[in-house]
Amino acid sequence: MLWSALWIEALRARPGLAVRMAGGALGLLWVALPLLVFASPPLELTQYLLAARAGRVAADAGGPLAAGLSWLALDGLGLWAVYALFALAMLASAGLAYRLASRFLGRAMGGAAALVFVAVEGIGLPLDPYAPDRLALPAVLWVVLESWRLIGERKSHAWPALAAAGGIALFAGWSGWAVVLAAALLIALTPAGRAALRTRDIVQPVAMGLTFLIPFALWTVRFPPPVPTLGAAGGAAAGGSSMVPAATLLAGLVLASVPGALLVLISSRAGERGGGDRAREDVPTLARGPVPDFAPVFMAVMGIVPLLAALALAALGERQTVWGTPAPALLAVLLVAWRGQVAGIHRRRAMAPLWLACVAAPAVVTALVTLGAPQVGRRGQAVNFPARAVAGPLTEAATRRLGHPPGAIGGVTALAAPIALASSARPVLMPQAGPAQASATVNHLAAHEGMVLVWPVLSANGGPPYGLRELWPDLQPQAPIVVPWAIAGRLDPVRVGWAVVPPPAPK
Known part of the structure; x- marks a missing residue:
């Protein structure tokens, strides 16, 4: 039946x-x-x-x-x-x-x-x-x-x-x-x-x-x-x-x-x-x-x-x-x-x-939460971060500054990780705690190919946080990148500060 x-x-x-x-x-x-x-x-x-x-x-x-x-x-x-x-x-x-x-x-x-x-x-x-x-x-x-x-x-x-x-x-x-x-x-x-x-x-x-x-x-x-x-x-x-x-x-x-x-x-x-x-x-x-x-x-x-x-x-x-x-x-x-x-x-x-x-x-x-959160909240979600929109101009500008694509991206992990994954240069991720917590591969790429540091711009100053300056004193800040969120809603634009850390000059 x-x-x-x-x-x-x-x-x-x-x-x-x-x-x-x-x-x-x-x-x-x-x-x-x-x-x-x-x-x-x-x-x-x-x-x-x-x-x-x-x-x-x-x-x-x-x-x-x-x-x-x-x-x-x-x-x-x-x-x-x-x-x-x-x-x-x-x-x-x-x-x-x-x-x-x-x-x-x-x-x-x-x-x-x-x-x-x-x-x-x-x-x-x-x-x-x-x-x-x-x-x-x-x-x-x-x-x-x-x-x-x-x-x-x-x-x-x-x-x-x-x-x-x-x-x-x-x-x-x-x-x-x-x-x-x-x-x-x-x-x-x-x-x-x-x-x-x-x-x-x-x-x-x-x-x-x-x-x-x-x-x-x-x-x-x-x-x-x-x-x-x-x-x-x-x-x-x-x-x-x-x-x-x-x-x-x-x-x-x-x-x-x-x-x-x-x-x-x-x-x-x-x-x-x-x-x-x-x-x-x-x-x-x-x-x-x-x-x-x-x-x-x-x-x-x-x-x-x-x-x-x-x-x-x-x-x-x-x-x-x-x-x-x-x-x-x-x-x-x-x-x-x-x-x-x-x-x-x-x-x-x-x-x-x-x-x-x-x-x-x-x-x-x-x-529904991902689509609706930007319409009712003021804080963006990680999955709503416009990584490609930031990674494109950042990789291009960093390549011009360093003379070649960056080997690593570090700084604030919540920004550095999605940007590194979306970058066409395929850089590795430098831990936020610095080189002491990084693997030998990451430290080697950062030392020989240079590195990019990123951080959220939360004030008019827009400069790098003190912790990043302490870890990398020779960083070179650049103009911040400003893009809208992938689903903008009521969210303020994303402001990403960044700097290049060039490799040491050959002796």
């Missing part, structure tokens, strides 16, 4: 296709939003892309996997390709979440769990839409999937795929390391895992693992991961850094999970009045087999260990998100499994609008 709700038939007939379409739609929505509404990328994404361009590939931001992909997309195709990269990661994550959920719940209810996962991701996107960990999530979910095939389903031929997934996850930063640790714990501490270690199929993945471990060792020697300490956490909090506290991370995950839980609750009979036997017969159902006995332990370890690692690192001062962990996907599986082996879909007319609201409303609200 064909029900009027096409999405129910899609879950029954082609759940994988339905999930991939949902994940692709969510990803495309957050590609269209910045391309159509944002004049500049969010500041944290801008700083991350510039760090990747300068070769800073630390373990706290998706590792070299996310940094390398972002750098290739940015310098190879442009900023739109970076947004498209996040959309592809969302599409791949949705597909892997479906493949994982279907192992526990069957095809139809696994598809429902994956759609709940997409809804949770949609609600959570405004919290950190372009976090590098989101690019690492497909590798993380792949490790979880292959670990279940090896341990939960006792398929020893899953060893090569697990070795490949684990090898890639090693280059995904803290989130990848945490899920590899969780998989190692399950293999070492469970009978099925120890049995898998005794099979002949382990020879090939050991050789494959060495091909990943050698470059991984070289990376960790070249870029040793920072060791979080309680002292560093206290200093970061006192300095007012952008560290996301552990409690905020957990609260964000809980907040994003509420609509997913609401979707599952609305689809149940809870609170439904009347209807009788005839109404019950008209309710479409999704069915599954029993959940495997080992699944609760597996999901608990795979969900809790990476989540606890992220929370602990955040508490110690590391910049972390929960969106690179498997916790949202496994939470969606638990919510759908709660419905039982035969789940009736009640209130199906309300389900589709609610799910669409979870996916689309955050992007729509973000767009």
